[in-house]
Amino acid sequence: MTPRIAFVGAGPTTLYTLHALLAHHPSPFRLAVYEAQACAGRGTPYRPGWNDPAMLANIASIEIPPLAETLCDWLIRQPPERLADLGIDPDAIGERTFYPRVALGEYFRDQFDAVIDMARARGIELELRTRCRVEDVVSTSGAMILKVRMRSGELADEAFDHVVLATGHQWPAEPEVRPGYFLSPWPASALATVPPCDIGIRGSSLTAIDACIALANIHGSFDENRNGETHYRPASATDAFHMTMMSRKGLLPEADFYAPLPYEPLAICTEEAITRLVASEEDELLDAAFALFKAELAAADPPYAAGIGLEDLDLEGFCEAYFARRAASDPFVWAEANLAKAQHDYAARHTVAWRYAILRMHETLALLVPYLEGTDYRRFVRYFKPVFVDDYATVPHKSIRRLIALHRAGRLDVMAIGDDYRIDTSREEAGASLILGGEQRHFEVFIEAMGQRPLGAAAFPFSSLRQQGIVRDAAPGAGKSEARGIAIDDAFHPIADDIPESRLYCLSLPFLLGRHPFIQGITSSHEMGMVVGEQLAAAIGQANAEEKAA
Template sequence: MTVPAPNNIAEHYAGMNPTIAFVGAGPTTIYTLNALIDHASVPFNLTIFEEQAGVGRGTPYRPGWNDPAMLSNISSVEIPPLAESLVEWLGRQSNERLVRLGIEPCEIDDRAFYPRLALGEYFVDQLHALIDRARRKGIDVTVRTNCKVIDASSGPVGMTLSVRPKRGPSFEQAFTHVVLATGHQWPAEPEVRPGYFLSPWPASALAGIPPVPVCIRGSSLSAIDAAVALAVMHGEFVEAADDMLSYTPLPGTDAFAITMISRKGLLPEADFYFPLPYEPLAVCNREAMARLAEDGGGDLLNRAYMLFRQELTEADPDYARRLQVAQLDLEGFAERYFAERMATPTFAWAESNLREAQANYEARYTVPWRYAILRMHEVLETLVPHLNDEEFEHFSRFLAPVFIDDYATVPHESVKRMLALHRAGKLDVIAVGEQYRVDSHTLEGGATLIKDGERTHYPVFIEAMGQRALRAKDFPFPSLRRQGVIRDVNPANGDSPSRGIVIDDAFHPISEDIPEDQIFCLSLPFLMGRHPFIQGITSAHDMGEVVGERLAAAIGRCHDDNATLVERTAA
């Protein structure tokens, strides 16, 4: 494809406002639109396409997709504010609405965790406020719900979207700029075989599961969500006097029990107290990572780990001495980090860790080593695109699990629920290591766990490992694959690890065949090879800031080109 000179693009759109499309209307679009409105100085036409009947929630916060009992794992203080913070929004809601959302009005706090559906309603209101603000600035906004974008293709002067409405004929529409923000990618029907579920979402799909033994592969937040959804179908959690919970099964549910399996057999730890905004790092910071990436030397991951180790030692000398961090290479540190927990019964550790986290919250005390690792995960992530394949595999196997364990803590209420289920004899967590197999093609349905020569059949088996990184072949817009705009960092037919699609730091797919700023890809599963920790609301905000500012600059250039063309024509 031959890209025309910039003046041809201007001539094509002479006298027209730039046209921008957002595909998807969840938090990523909301934060990108917020940044775009902040930075835009000239009017433009905006169309938002959403497959669902309403806008703003995105998959993680949508009714039906999530059970009302499911909690978000981000507190108000961590959510970047839009027109208002989450706590401010909650504070002006009626008691009736709060109770409907499962929130006690007297317990609203910026450090509290709220049901996912409550965050969904917050984001709906924030998007509508953003649209009103955009229109007041002269931006022409069209919202098209119940419209599925089934394809996108790149041309020399814009993008063409193929759209299939829920009602009415399909159509195509061209735009100067497109932002793909399609979010997580899960199967629409998770029960792919009787009793075997490829994901725990939508939660409504689990509603028909009878009170039978259930196995959940995974033990992180996704698995906890599945366990909670099942538990409230077959019983109820009851507040106890000691600030704990008990679980009361419904009559006729004696056979109901959940087994979570994971390599290490660990539950996530309880959310810990830390100050925001982040305090600066002394050694292992972004500037140090930039110097490592620029100096061209080898052994990049190991040199970064040396800085990680030094920062951790300076932040918490007692922890460093206890683990003997100074003597540990990367593999050794990863093993030592998990060793004490793996040697302790899972639920005993969970109960002790919960008490510690509760006490630290009460005292507003920050555990230094936890906070240091938390801040460093975003710093080390900036180095990932510069690692060679061997280093990337090493990072993914050893260091990434440490970071994920540290930042993917869960609400205290979630830990209480897991403890309550265990005390009621309804939950166990077992470590299966690396050498096991799951046979999901059984005549009796569900799946069979095969470990050390033993076979254990479960009538229901749920995969709950969270979103995995996807390759270009899974990209939902086939024309962009055929055009070579969307392609893998590493070919799928090689032995190299999957590292996502080829994008730059501004989230453009890298291709010589498309003009600058024509397309931005913010679809999370395809970015995780370059940005392995990119899931969540804070990531949506950070991506939105980058893309919103770039879009505003592109709109300004288009406006200036039009003005120049008009002057030239008049002359």
């Protein structure tokens, strides 16, 4: 019997996994792809309506693993009218340029169509089922059963030998959970009704910037020219429109910096060194890994290491030193200087050595995370992870220019709130209040914009897998604030005794963040797809060989 494979979700992760599977030229198989939306390929982060047209992706063409073609090649062959609809200047197309999220969505949609055509051309029996929602997944002795809500509204059971769950980010369908209080800024279309008023945004990184830019375009517009000059023009009758971003440190992300791609190899804090460290069963695993990190950083940029006193710093001290100068500066003054430096470095093709060293080490240090116990895991999340995230989650220069323009127009401030605060949503009036230092500040609208957090088994969307014990917490007993995702192995199989390894794969981002803290965006979709594509090809080959032998 020909192996049957199902993908639940039809975003970039499914696209890269299917592309990787086809690259192995597998034996014949049957494939069904289920997507709740009307269109396959885009994924939530790049879907129109979900994203404002002005929201920029923070990944450039050079960083996007190619499929049928690169993003640059795809853009170059688009007609001018389509580029205009996507907000792209045809004369500014380049491999290091950042484009609107919705433009990437169109690219991935076209690439999905191309990969589907490739599969069908090879004789693979394939069904793409859009507007179909998988409501549950059940493991049986012989197959995985998907309970699918069809377009007609009928609930159908469909059986498969292998199932890949790639359901992407998990956000509330209705973000405004009470008047004026939003649990997320998505879909961006939900912000259209926000009036010009005093708005609080919890977060100051990319998610918060997305919310900020969407709101700014509702109540005004940006004037931008090719010289990089950006001004914000408020619309009439919007004098009350003001936004306050707030975060623990009150810092803005830094501008994207020039770095060679692909990454140059590390010399000290290598994957092999971390693997040996884990195998050694070192009692103080995190501190031993931090020692490797310090040695690599000092070798890469001795002046930087000397300037922050790296030799004498422990993990907590390094985190403080890393952010110290920015924390002592006005965030917008720092942003202007940092932007000027980043622009100069891009023009000169100059790489800041210490930044590049930290950027390359984040993936290596991530190998350590599954082996960290309670206290060290909390230290990693509190002190080490913020450094890596700050270093790799830089944003397009255009985004920084827009934030500066909003601040100059008196429409945006950034506020440090530390840890000793709370957000009060219990009052009768709309919005929420910030309680800080014994004082209260009320915002007529309040938006939670801190990005996707790790989720545990209780939030897993397929209840039968939880009830069967196939999906369970990676760290039982961990509190909500310390969720470590679900128990999976290195090949993304849920760890369970009662199911064959190749039967089920989970590539749903929120449930992987505990084990893979830096899993993010397109490059992670590609990396996960490579692993699971190879696994599926092997499983298909084994099944067909067994059938022939029988």
